[in-house]
């Protein structure tokens with residue numbers, strides 16, 4: 001078991017359930033959820049926000065320390081303009097409407113991804129939610145919005161190159177830690193578990209560096225159908241995994 005993983009003790013319903021310290025979720029399948037019900041895709045995104053609220057509540061109840069959710073990728077710009085605008089509006093409405101509850105629940109919020117392409121009002125709201133929750137000590141909620149792993153690594157590379165060019169950093173002093181610290185997720189441990197919904201089995205440019213040793217669990221349900229049952233199914237699967245990090249099984253296991 002990783003040092004970052006705890007066995008559930010407060011919730012007796014599932015003895016032996018391992019709780020990842022950092023859970024990351026690729027919230028996929030909103031469009032298919034809507035299509036299967038004869039609805040427009042945007043209705044799937046609206047339901048997806050409700051599922052996100054359920055996930056935040058579950059993460060708090062089960063003692064998860066860090067939760068990262070993928071809500072808009074740098075590749076999602078290739079979608080129809082109307083859908084992109086709708087998703088941006090949804091993020092805006094989610095942050096504005098849930099800010100008070102997040103503060104009340106002691107949640108610390110970080111929005112990661114490039115700010116390029118975001119309008120001024122959304123950028124201000126992001127700053128506001130981050131600063132108003134910065135001192136909270138409960139769940140850290142990281143929303144990956146306008147995020148791509150390759151873009152994040154490119155930005156980190158540029159920052160490191162600049163530090164070298166200006167004489168602040170020597171090439172021989174660059175370590176894995178230097179790169180980890182130059183990423184948006186600096187200060188947060190790597191995800192122990194990445195869940196992807198909707199049956200797709202790929203990472204789609206999510207947390208490429210941070211996910212190097214994450215367990216991957218793929219569930220068939222579309223994101224709007226996510227709730228405690230699916231959450232526990234994924235944690236059960238995670239609990240059965242043996243994380244070796246390149247080593248061998250420990251003798252006690």
Ligand code: IPE
Pocket residue numbers: 027028029030031032033071072073076087198223
């Ligand atoms: C995930 O659902 C939400 C975003 C990527 C913004 P999708 O919109 O990708 O839904 P599907 O995969 O088309 O069903």
Ligand code: IPE
Pocket residue numbers: 026027028029070071072073075076200202204
């Ligand atoms: C990944 O889903 C991105 C988010 C969930 C925000 P996509 O639906 O964009 O991924 P692909 O295109 O199926 O790989």
Ligand code: MG
Pocket residue numbers: 028029030
């Ligand atoms: Mg999708």
